[in-house]
Amino acid sequence: DTQTYSPEIIAIRERIRSGQLDSIGFVSWTNDHYSATCKFLSNPYEFGDSLNRRDAPDLLPILRWAFSGLNRFAPPLQQQSIQSGLMDVQGYSGGGSCGIAATNFVELRAGLPIPRWQAEQSSLFRDLILQDLLLYHLIARGKTTVRILSFILSARPDSCISRLILIG
Numbered sequence: 001d002t003q004t005y006s007p008e009i010i011a012i013r014e015r016i017r018s019g020q021l022d023s024i025g026f027v028s029w030t031n032d033h034y035s036a037t038c039k040f041l042s043n044p045y046e047f048g049d050s051l052n053r054r055d056a057p058d059l060l061p062i063l064r065w066a067f068s069g070l071n072r073f074a075p076p077l078q079q080q081s082i083q084s085g086l087m088d089v090q091g092y093s094g095g096g097s098c099g100i101a102a103t104n105f106v107e108l109r110a111g112l113p114i115p116r117w118q119a120e121q122s123s124l125f126r127d128l129i130l131q132d133l134l135l136y137h138l139i140a141r142g143k144t145t146v147r148i149l150s151f152i153l154s155a156r157p158d159s160c161i162s163r164l165i166l167i168g
Contacts, residue, residue: 009066016070024073025106027099030056036102037063037082038109041072046085048105050098050119055082085109088118097122100129 005013015021025038035049037059045063047055059082060075067073075082087105090097097117104117104125117125 005066013067013070016067016073023110025110027102027106028056028059034099034102036105038085038106039073040109044079045075045082046109047082048085048087048102050087050090050101050117052084052089054084086116088116090122091119097126100125103129 012021012024023038023040025036027034027036033049033051033053035047035053035055037045037047037055039045047059049055060079063073063075064077067075085105087101090101097119100122101117104114107114108116115121
């Protein structure tokens with residue numbers, strides 16, 4: 001393992017072997033565009049793309065290579081493609097939000113209680129993620145107080161940061 005895989009892939013493989021993972025979701029960047037791929041134990045891999053593109057032709061071979069020997073996550077050899085999941089298609093109003101749409105695709109499949117990304121509300125999703133990033137920065141830098149944090153959590157109970165803080 002250690003000679004053919006990066007440290008990150010080795011770490012994921014070790015977590016899978018330990019039984020700690022029952023799902024995988026990731027965002028990928030192909031041809032200047034973000035898309036997402038998810039896998040849950042009881043379901044096949046699912047691909048989401050806000051431009052309604054198919055998965056990249058090398059995605060299945062890469063997944064087979066990365067998860068070789070890990071039967072729960074290695075796609076079967078007979079599988080020819082990854083099924084497309086439900087995702088709104090970007091229009092003029094959703095331009096530039098492929099990364100946010102892809103992240104939302106993964107979060108929804110992970111069971112987070114959040115709204116599904118929609119192209120016409122793309123600017124709202126960008127604003128919410130920006131708020132989450134700013135809050136994360138403040139928390140990471142220790143630049144916030146319990147009072148400010150309590151206010152933010154009560155004002156935005158659906159934010160990613162709120163979910164992370166409440167979970168762990």
